[in-house]
Amino acid sequence: MSMATATELETRIDIPLCSREPMIDLLNQQLADTFDLYSQIKQAHWNVKGMKFMSLHVLFDDLAANFDRYADDIAERATALGGLARGTARLAATNSQIDELPIEMTDGKEFVVAMADRFAAYGASSRAAIKRAEDENDAVTADLFTEITREVNKSLYFLESHLQG
Amino acid sequence: MSMATATELETRIDIPLCSREPMIDLLNQQLADTFDLYSQIKQAHWNVKGMKFMSLHVLFDDLAANFDRYADDIAERATALGGLARGTARLAATNSQIDELPIEMTDGKEFVVAMADRFAAYGASSRAAIKRAEDENDAVTADLFTEITREVNKSLYFLESHLQG
Amino acid sequence: MSMATATELETRIDIPLCSREPMIDLLNQQLADTFDLYSQIKQAHWNVKGMKFMSLHVLFDDLAANFDRYADDIAERATALGGLARGTARLAATNSQIDELPIEMTDGKEFVVAMADRFAAYGASSRAAIKRAEDENDAVTADLFTEITREVNKSLYFLESHLQG
Amino acid sequence: MSMATATELETRIDIPLCSREPMIDLLNQQLADTFDLYSQIKQAHWNVKGMKFMSLHVLFDDLAANFDRYADDIAERATALGGLARGTARLAATNSQIDELPIEMTDGKEFVVAMADRFAAYGASSRAAIKRAEDENDAVTADLFTEITREVNKSLYFLESHLQG
Amino acid sequence: MSMATATELETRIDIPLCSREPMIDLLNQQLADTFDLYSQIKQAHWNVKGMKFMSLHVLFDDLAANFDRYADDIAERATALGGLARGTARLAATNSQIDELPIEMTDGKEFVVAMADRFAAYGASSRAAIKRAEDENDAVTADLFTEITREVNKSLYFLESHLQG
Amino acid sequence: MSMATATELETRIDIPLCSREPMIDLLNQQLADTFDLYSQIKQAHWNVKGMKFMSLHVLFDDLAANFDRYADDIAERATALGGLARGTARLAATNSQIDELPIEMTDGKEFVVAMADRFAAYGASSRAAIKRAEDENDAVTADLFTEITREVNKSLYFLESHLQG
Amino acid sequence: MSMATATELETRIDIPLCSREPMIDLLNQQLADTFDLYSQIKQAHWNVKGMKFMSLHVLFDDLAANFDRYADDIAERATALGGLARGTARLAATNSQIDELPIEMTDGKEFVVAMADRFAAYGASSRAAIKRAEDENDAVTADLFTEITREVNKSLYFLESHLQG
Amino acid sequence: MSMATATELETRIDIPLCSREPMIDLLNQQLADTFDLYSQIKQAHWNVKGMKFMSLHVLFDDLAANFDRYADDIAERATALGGLARGTARLAATNSQIDELPIEMTDGKEFVVAMADRFAAYGASSRAAIKRAEDENDAVTADLFTEITREVNKSLYFLESHLQG
Amino acid sequence: MSMATATELETRIDIPLCSREPMIDLLNQQLADTFDLYSQIKQAHWNVKGMKFMSLHVLFDDLAANFDRYADDIAERATALGGLARGTARLAATNSQIDELPIEMTDGKEFVVAMADRFAAYGASSRAAIKRAEDENDAVTADLFTEITREVNKSLYFLESHLQG
Amino acid sequence: MSMATATELETRIDIPLCSREPMIDLLNQQLADTFDLYSQIKQAHWNVKGMKFMSLHVLFDDLAANFDRYADDIAERATALGGLARGTARLAATNSQIDELPIEMTDGKEFVVAMADRFAAYGASSRAAIKRAEDENDAVTADLFTEITREVNKSLYFLESHLQG
Amino acid sequence: MSMATATELETRIDIPLCSREPMIDLLNQQLADTFDLYSQIKQAHWNVKGMKFMSLHVLFDDLAANFDRYADDIAERATALGGLARGTARLAATNSQIDELPIEMTDGKEFVVAMADRFAAYGASSRAAIKRAEDENDAVTADLFTEITREVNKSLYFLESHLQG
Amino acid sequence: MSMATATELETRIDIPLCSREPMIDLLNQQLADTFDLYSQIKQAHWNVKGMKFMSLHVLFDDLAANFDRYADDIAERATALGGLARGTARLAATNSQIDELPIEMTDGKEFVVAMADRFAAYGASSRAAIKRAEDENDAVTADLFTEITREVNKSLYFLESHLQG
Ligand SMILES: [Fe+3]
Ligand SMILES: [Fe+3]
Ligand SMILES: [Fe+3]
Ligand SMILES: [Fe+3]
Ligand SMILES: [Fe+3]
Ligand SMILES: [Fe+3]
Ligand SMILES: [Fe+3]
Ligand SMILES: [Fe+3]
Ligand SMILES: [Fe+3]
Ligand SMILES: [Fe+3]
Ligand SMILES: [Fe+3]
Ligand SMILES: [Fe+3]
Ligand SMILES: [Fe+3]
Ligand SMILES: [Fe+3]
Ligand SMILES: [Fe+3]
Ligand SMILES: [Fe+3]
Ligand SMILES: [Fe+3]
Numbered sequence A, B, C, D, E, F, G, H, I, J, K, L: 001m002s003m004a005t006a007t008e009l010e011t012r013i014d015i016p017l018c019s020r021e022p023m024i025d026l027l028n029q030q031l032a033d034t035f036d037l038y039s040q041i042k043q044a045h046w047n048v049k050g051m052k053f054m055s056l057h058v059l060f061d062d063l064a065a066n067f068d069r070y071a072d073d074i075a076e077r078a079t080a081l082g083g084l085a086r087g088t089a090r091l092a093a094t095n096s097q098i099d100e101l102p103i104e105m106t107d108g109k110e111f112v113v114a115m116a117d118r119f120a121a122y123g124a125s126s127r128a129a130i131k132r133a134e135d136e137n138d139a140v141t142a143d144l145f146t147e148i149t150r151e152v153n154k155s156l157y158f159l160e161s162h163l164q165g
């Protein structure tokens, strides 16, 4: 059942209610994942140890900044479709589909593996979201998820490159 | 009948004439609407009154700047397809599908309502243009209208948010 | 008969109503011309052809940006005097004293000639406006038109220099 | 009697002593008003309350910055004419022609009204100063007051717009 | 019992273990509150409605940016003291002492009240943290909390000013 | 007797009324001195004469800019504590504890001596304010005065260095 | 036969191997063309002669900068899909589908014609690449080629405009 | 006799030939003085000696930059009026009304006196030019000389302040 | 015995001589250590070898820049208190309490260990200096050392993180 | 035999033809090497793998940017001497004296070794070019190669430092 | 006979008087040429006509800015060697070896030819100056002229490119 | 005997060991002098007194910044040649050839004389280093010392100008 209530969906936008409802739910699900993963990347930024500290500390900070931006774009697409954005930490913690980070992790390579796993999962749900938006004929939401997927794929390449060669 | 004449359509671009002609007409129609709406937002920027003056004066200026940019991008896609851009004020006044603003309007909320109505209409024709570009297999023109629709949808959310809650 | 209505003229500014009314009408006339000419320079920016394309495309864009700024300054002087700014595309199309551009024009030199003719006409009405503002003892409006005339005279020199030598 | 003493008036500037003396007195009078009004706008910036707090807090800060600049330009014109600038807080407090702000004022609209009243008075004395400078054939001082009057008129339009519509 | 484990506390810093342990726990508690409140301010940024939309939307975004910075500074003081930063969304959701926002809230004034209440609570725990750091002779941690308290007090003044006057 | 009235002191901040009242009075006293000294430094900036003109003219302008910033920070701490800021020129003139500048002063060295005397007095009252804020357990106000004292001490070193060696 | 070897294709990305292989080959083909054309535009930048030297010299430099950027984006999409980027000058020389520039060319108009021909060819293969990416359900690669095609179409309009009118 | 020849005076500008001729001569006279004085200020910048070296070296460089700008503005007003600008070093040397600098001068105070004398003379001819432009009803040229006179008067105040007090 | 001589201690600052003397000695001791450590970090910046070269080369440069700034702040606090700053390389070499770097060191990890040891020692003496300044009731000097200690503690966390995990 | 033809060598530059011919050939040889090495560094930038990925990815990008600049400077010195620049990818591939990179290389250290070898070879031919330019009395070309050699020597130190210690 | 007098040549620089004298004379000769050519390029900037107006107007302005910089560097090398810089317009007019521009010139191509001729002559004397400085073992002056020659050679290539192809 | 050890001299650079050894020693000698002089200029920056305080305080800071940059360039040329940079404060103190500053110096003119003496000595050893680098056929090291000598000569002119005239 959709989390979106009838009262929140009145708007002049030219997309029918039956398309907007599932899009809003989809966007709020991605918002929860985005915000959760944002916090996990910061966790890695703060706690990573080892001789690669400096470059990983900076890399994680840059990646986190991207997710902060995705969250804002996703949430404001939900509101543009007439929905409520559901973006508090407690909502993210409850709804996120991303695995929690092992809290004692400090090793650089372990963090890179953990992040690569999570970016792959996030990239997959983001790519699936493109498809679902196209199925609802919502080319704009599709475009937003395409943009995010493209960046996340590139970030995954950065992360995985540390683990190969 | 298309406004585009045969002589203006010679170019090396790899899109057949039969697709370029309707695209050029479509782009010139959107150009007229864009330029007209640009002028109306400035009208609101200049004449709005009331205790919200400052934030609406600034908001309308920012929104107008966006439409000035859309006009340039739309016109230069028309020329890239071998067409003439048809962009003078008189052409915009003749061809625009946007309703004229009541000329004595000064109330802030009335301006926000009027703008929300016009942004909704413009967003709908812009989204329709995505579809028509895809039907002509012109992915680039479709991408341009997707970008514009995305921003216009967000601006509509900004405007409508003033009227809700 | 003045377009300025009684209701729109209440303000604390220390210029008598009998001076403000003709100034507001004058400013709105110049606003119509400014906005129309702005659109015509963009028309040239988009459609110019020939081996001088690049430098004329850039030159017309710079000149257009100036007129966009003049429009804002003129309109906000009209409002500062207690008037309504009358600045939509339809109003500009109706009231402009500038000749329309021949719509099929693409030749660089023809555009420069057409622009030189229109800048000369605009510069002349702008200089006349200085005089009329001084006659109403409105030194501030006179200063605004002096500034605009100075820039327009310089732009005319730029344009005419292409046609001489 | 002029505040300007003989000893302070020796300079190479090509304006006769009989013109410089009244100009220096005029500039010092406007300096007192400017500095006093600067402090009052800051007072409004600090103490305004109500749901429009944020936009008024910012607006008053921007307006205050303008008056800080006017004070510097006015004072340095007085010194350029061979005079002493008389610009301490105590001198401003003694000589200012601007009404003191009611010290317990916190309401946003009341502040806007109070500022509009004071900007109108200041704009009027500034415009009068243009005339007096022209009477002394001091085109440069006239130009300075024209510039200030133009900005103050526009700021008055910003303030009054809050109270209309 | 302290969350800080023995293994995580080896460092060359000249503060004894018995002082570092309570400081790390304190910093992690403030981190949870900071991150939670950061997410709530974004929630307000996204969902606020009403004629003050624009200025509140911007105000909440600026305030959120501050809390994002506090989180980084607090977490990195915990790591500087030899601790683990505990900063994921799930940890924040579990440990935060800040009340959750009513999730359907959209009214501007209600959001300002809710934020003022939460900033007051956060400012109080932040000020208490200064004291506790001083009790442990950790002048640096005290300085960090002093800085944060100072900004949060000022932000509270911004928020409360909307509700007074 | 405190200038702070009961009505102005309601706020959510976690400092008791009995501490906030004397702090607000103290802050308003320092505000008067700050604003007065700001105006005196500008007076020096404008009227200084002699072969060191240029470097003193610039030095006094830089020092004045600092005091303009102190005034803003002090006033907004008073409002953050629930007080009214009392910051008009007339209030500064009435309440300032700083000696007025001899109005005919133009000599560079005399100005430096006069400024050094006033900066020393201001630095002393600012340092005393740190202590009084600590006595009220208001670490934030103490931190503000510490910051100001630090800069003023450094400025005094700049000034005194001109007079030594 | 695909240039992509099995060993280079292991990655967490959610696109099946059978789609990634042809995409990597396609991207490497476009990379060769991009890098070759980049070098040819620089060749034009360096060797162009005639009275339009300055504007063509600058135009070619700007266009070259775009192709340097396309090369980076294309190569890093190939690596993101698990492939090797094949980007040395010798590989570009061997694999490019773009005709070599006549090496003694110096005439401005001849360079513009030669560039227009090559941009048209490149734009066509870039547009074809959008389609092939969509056929493999790789919306991200399609988006990248859409972006590039859009810019290249606009650059072609700039180039062709020199030859028309 | 006017230096302006008939052939150089054709232009669309709305000022009659009988006014443009004397304005062009006047502008070319001021151009010669401006360029000559520019070179003299650089001479001072390079050769000044004494314990005030650094601040005078910088001051003269700033003042020279102003005159370089005046030259450009004056010359381009002459061309805007249909004239030739006459701006080579040899023309400046022949036509300048400014006294040559004693070539062995190195003393700081002597340079300041020499510059003050020359700025006073230049300011006087610049102010006279305002009047002559007004007599020809050329408000734009008058405005240009007003602006220059204003700055030169302020620079004279800077210079003279070194010699007083 | 204090290095500060009686003659150097005359100043208007409101701190008694008996407090200023030990503060000046303390500041000069820290200045020697700061300058010495600055040079050692540069030594590491230049001579570090190994696969982490690039990130350590950059990290050491950033850390060195901080110490250059500390030196300036410490020295100018000594002069603000009426003292001489004693800051030549020979004085630093003689008075520094920091161990000299083994001059043939090139290994990255060894440099990180050496720097961590020295930053810990420097951080400890800096924290002790806070206490000694507070004992002399010199809150401003205490504030300076608090700021430095905070940054140095964070830098130590950066360095130690390379050695852990 | 020289690649430079007689027709391309006419210019006003004061260097005899017999010197310009060998310089142009030398510059075109260095251009081929530069462009080839530029492409190889990008190849490393794209394909490097391993835990040092991020810092090597960035390092190679910075080094590549330098070579792009060298190519431009070298080519434009050849044209300044009256020659044709010979700068297409195919020409670089044919004429380069740099060894091709093994195309399957991904290991970070192997890339650093390969780059160090190639930078050493390039630096040697660049230094030899200084000598040859001096032998032709072309101090300007010598200065260009000196500048490049200096940077390439420093880059080699960066690369080799990764392999030592 | 040298223009440099004995009295002006006392300095601590480690170059013998017998070398400094001819260098100062050489530098003053180049200063005269530089300043004269600077003025001629501005003359071209102002008076050029024809359809290439805009790009030549901008090109000449950029070239002029270079010569303004050369003049400053040359003059300050003369003073660094203990000489007087001889840089007024009258001195430049008397001593320059550059041919005067025909004063009625307005044609774009004629200006380019005239400038190419003059840049070639200037480049030749600048290159000769390198040699003369080396003969006096003044490597620094040689380096300055090498730098200037390099830029002037490149500018000549820009100019000549307009006349070829 | 050379300080450079055999083990530190392995590198791919194309300069023979017999040339690199003396260059490394020379560079380390200049590094010691540079770093020592850097510290002495800061000493002057901090302790200078008198009415020229401000301009000398700033001048010395600018000059010190140059020497900080020279040290970095010199040290990194030594490492580029395969050497160890020997750059700690203790090494500088031991090896510097620059005279120590009298530690009680505060007078502005005395500082300028002391600095002029030291800059002259430093400039002489720097110029000698050009020659020695050329004797080893190391054009790059020669170029570095030429650049430094040029700046130091200009700085000496700034300093000496204070003492002349
Ligand atoms: Fe947002
Ligand atoms: Fe506005
Ligand atoms: Fe455009
Ligand atoms: Fe506006
Ligand atoms: Fe000022
Ligand atoms: Fe937003
Ligand atoms: Fe961080
Ligand atoms: Fe000033
Ligand atoms: Fe403020
Ligand atoms: Fe890249
Ligand atoms: Fe200089
Ligand atoms: Fe110009
Ligand atoms: Fe400093
Ligand atoms: Fe990358
Ligand atoms: Fe180039
Ligand atoms: Fe200079
Ligand atoms: Fe300082």
Ligand SMILES: [Fe+3]
Pocket (backbone or CB within 6 Å): I045, I061, L072, L076
């Ligand atoms: Fe470095």
Ligand SMILES: [Mg+2]
Pocket (backbone or CB within 6 Å): A143, A147, B143, B146, B147
């Ligand atoms: Mg898109």
Ligand SMILES: [Mg+2]
Pocket (backbone or CB within 6 Å): B068, C068
């Ligand atoms: Mg616009």
Ligand SMILES: [Mg+2]
Pocket (backbone or CB within 6 Å): D068, F068
């Ligand atoms: Mg201020």
Ligand SMILES: [Mg+2]
Pocket (backbone or CB within 6 Å): C143, D143, H143
């Ligand atoms: Mg004006």
Ligand SMILES: [Mg+2]
Pocket (backbone or CB within 6 Å): A068, E068
């Ligand atoms: Mg964030």
Ligand SMILES: [Mg+2]
Pocket (backbone or CB within 6 Å): E143, E147, I143, I146, I147
């Ligand atoms: Mg602090």
Ligand SMILES: [Mg+2]
Pocket (backbone or CB within 6 Å): F143, F146, F147, I143
């Ligand atoms: Mg503090």
Ligand SMILES: [Mg+2]
Pocket (backbone or CB within 6 Å): B143, G143, G146, G147
């Ligand atoms: Mg896209």
Ligand SMILES: [Mg+2]
Pocket (backbone or CB within 6 Å): H068, K068
């Ligand atoms: Mg100049």
Ligand SMILES: [Mg+2]
Pocket (backbone or CB within 6 Å): G068, J068
């Ligand atoms: Mg490139």
Ligand SMILES: [Mg+2]
Pocket (backbone or CB within 6 Å): J143, J146, J147, K143, L143
């Ligand atoms: Mg060089």
Ligand SMILES: [Mg+2]
Pocket (backbone or CB within 6 Å): K143, L143, L146, L147
């Ligand atoms: Mg050089």
